[in-house]
Amino acid sequence: MEPILEVKNLRKNYKDFSLKDVSFKLDRGYIMGFIGQNGAGKSTTIKLIMNLLKRDGGEIKIFGKDNIKHEIEVKNKIGFVYDECYFYEELTVLEMKEIIAPFYKEWDDDLFNKYIKEFDIPPKKKIKDLSKGMKMKFSLAIALSHNADLLIMDEPTSGLDPVVRSEILDILSDTIQDENKSVFFSTHITSDLDKIADYIILIDNGEIVLSAAKDDILDNYGLVKGSKELIDSEIKKNFVGININKYGFEGLAYNKNKVKRIFGEKVVIEKPTLEDIMLYHTRRDFNV
Amino acid sequence: MYSLLLKDILVQKKQFLYGILLAAVYSFAFSSNNLGGVLTVFVFPYIFVLTAASYEEKNKAEMILISLPIKRSLLVMERYISVFLFAALGAIEYIIVVGVANLVELPIKFSTLTIEPVLIFGLAVYYGIYLPLYFKFGYIKTRWVNFVMFFGLFFGVPSLVNAINKYGINFKILNPLITFFKNQSNIAVASELIAVAFLIYVLSYAISVKIYNSREF
Numbered sequence: 001m002e003p004i005l006e007v008k009n010l011r012k013n014y015k016d017f018s019l020k021d022v023s024f025k026l027d028r029g030y031i032m033g034f035i036g037q038n039g040a041g042k043s044t045t046i047k048l049i050m051n052l053l054k055r056d057g058g059e060i061k062i063f064g065k066d067n068i069k070h071e072i073e074v075k076n077k078i079g080f081v082y083d084e085c086y087f088y089e090e091l092t093v094l095e096m097k098e099i100i101a102p103f104y105k106e107w108d109d110d111l112f113n114k115y116i117k118e119f120d121i122p123p124k125k126k127i128k129d130l131s132k133g134m135k136m137k138f139s140l141a142i143a144l145s146h147n148a149d150l151l152i153m154d155e156p157t158s159g160l161d162p163v164v165r166s167e168i169l170d171i172l173s174d175t176i177q178d179e180n181k182s183v184f185f186s187t188h189i190t191s192d193l194d195k196i197a198d199y200i201i202l203i204d205n206g207e208i209v210l211s212a213a214k215d216d217i218l219d220n221y222g223l224v225k226g227s228k229e230l231i232d233s234e235i236k237k238n239f240v241g242i243n244i245n246k247y248g249f250e251g252l253a254y255n256k257n258k259v260k261r262i263f264g265e266k267v268v269i270e271k272p273t274l275e276d277i278m279l280y281h282t283r284r285d286f287n288v
Numbered sequence: 289m290y291s292l293l294l295k296d297i298l299v300q301k302k303q304f305l306y307g308i309l310l311a312a313v314y315s316f317a318f319s320s321n322n323l324g325g326v327l328t329v330f331v332f333p334y335i336f337v338l339t340a341a342s343y344e345e346k347n348k349a350e351m352i353l354i355s356l357p358i359k360r361s362l363l364v365m366e367r368y369i370s371v372f373l374f375a376a377l378g379a380i381e382y383i384i385v386v387g388v389a390n391l392v393e394l395p396i397k398f399s400t401l402t403i404e405p406v407l408i409f410g411l412a413v414y415y416g417i418y419l420p421l422y423f424k425f426g427y428i429k430t431r432w433v434n435f436v437m438f439f440g441l442f443f444g445v446p447s448l449v450n451a452i453n454k455y456g457i458n459f460k461i462l463n464p465l466i467t468f469f470k471n472q473s474n475i476a477v478a479s480e481l482i483a484v485a486f487l488i489y490v491l492s493y494a495i496s497v498k499i500y501n502s503r504e505f
Contacts, residue, residue, distance in 0.1 A: 075357035086351040
């Protein structure tokens with residue numbers, strides 16, 4: 001079966017920033033976390049997928065179809081949630097729904113009402129009077145009510161309190177119980193992905209620097225701590241990045257088993273978090 | 289299309305109350321030259337189309353609208369249609385105001401509404417010029433253009449008409465045009481005006497679609 005989302009050599013040039021040959025693919029039934037610092041190119045990539053920006057090169061295929069040539073068809077099967085509330089704040093929840101619903105072929109009003117009830121969203125309240133968490137849940141209710149196969153989310157959890165974040169992540173996990181659906185989820189809060197992501201892609205300065213299954217990443221990489229005398233230029237080649245201070249070093253190794261063979265008991269090796277993976281890949285001062 | 293037009297009405301529901309007040313003031317103030325109705329119909333799109341555009345820009349709602357399964361050309365068309373929708377709503381509010389005033393037999397003279405083809409022509413030319421600029425630069429950046437156009441129109445057109453009346457006969461280029469219109473029936477002139485208005489509007493729409501299709505958000 002073709003990937004639900006496939007991006008090949010995607011390019012976008014600005015004066016001070018470029019997206020450089022971004023490529024990745026997402027299969028049906030998985031959650032892909034798209035991580036990177038602010039300004040790394042996450043939103044640009046998502047806007048290119050949604051045709052809010054025009055690409056300078058490369059290909060984007062959704063359900064095997066070009067995202068621009070088959071724009072209306074593919075967007076009918078995409079649910080989107082953005083980092084901010086872009087709805088008309090002057091309208092009520094129901095009014096906004098009435099405006100959006102007719103554009104989707106498979107809009108399901110019963111499902112929408114079910115989500116509104118489940119999320120405790122007051123339907124007659126104006127959108128401007130909803131809390132940030134409520135607005136995000138309303139976005140999610142809209143995104144989930146038209147039988148979308150692909151959910152595209154751009155930093156949906158940023159600025160939300162931990163309780164709402166956790167609720168949203170649970171909803172996403174439930175969505176994925178249907179093996180035909182996938183979620184593409186950009187964030188800089190990597191702890192969200194520790195819980196739910198199957199795949200991770202890391203973007204830095206417009207380039208994909210890591211793309212792999214989350215479990216493979218967490219199983220293979222190792223966070224190594226030891227005395228700084230152990231580090232020389234040959235040893236450094238085993239590391240993504242090293243932070244050396246007067247007490248010793250801490251570094252992210254590509255292959256923890258190899259490092260274990262080299263150092264034996266002289267170092268401590270821990271399982272890294274996704275935050276460690278992101279930091280060591282992107283912080284220039286940690287570069288080896 | 290219906291729901292796109294609906295959003296522009298819903299975001300400014302309360303404004304329709306001010307619209308009634310506006311219709312009443314215009315009707316009373318321009319009763320001597322019977323221009324109240326025409327002005328109301330012209331001013332309504334100015335207020336309502338721009339207010340709708342300002343809410344859209346304030347909320348950055350285009351991010352949502354363009355992410356929905358909607359062709360950008362439909363979003364453009366909605367704006368073009370909304371000009372005449374709001375003009376029609378202006379006419380309706382005006383008729384209601386004058387109707388109620390007549391019903392309660394107010395001892396004040398109100399101007400009655402006559403839809404002149406030149407009004408439709410004026411709306412088509414005005415928004416035919418403004419909307420491509422709006423789709424290129426957005427509402428905030430074109431606010432002043434619109435302001436200048438609007439007041440330029442109100443002060444410029446009467447001066448232009450006066451100038452043509454006074455000197456038109458001396459301009460060789462204008463002479464055949466004046467003769468052309470003078471020799472035709474009113475209905476023929478009206479149809480020609482409407483046809484030209486329609487052409488301008490369609491051409492302007494095509495330009496706006498081209499501009500909006502390449503716009504980035």
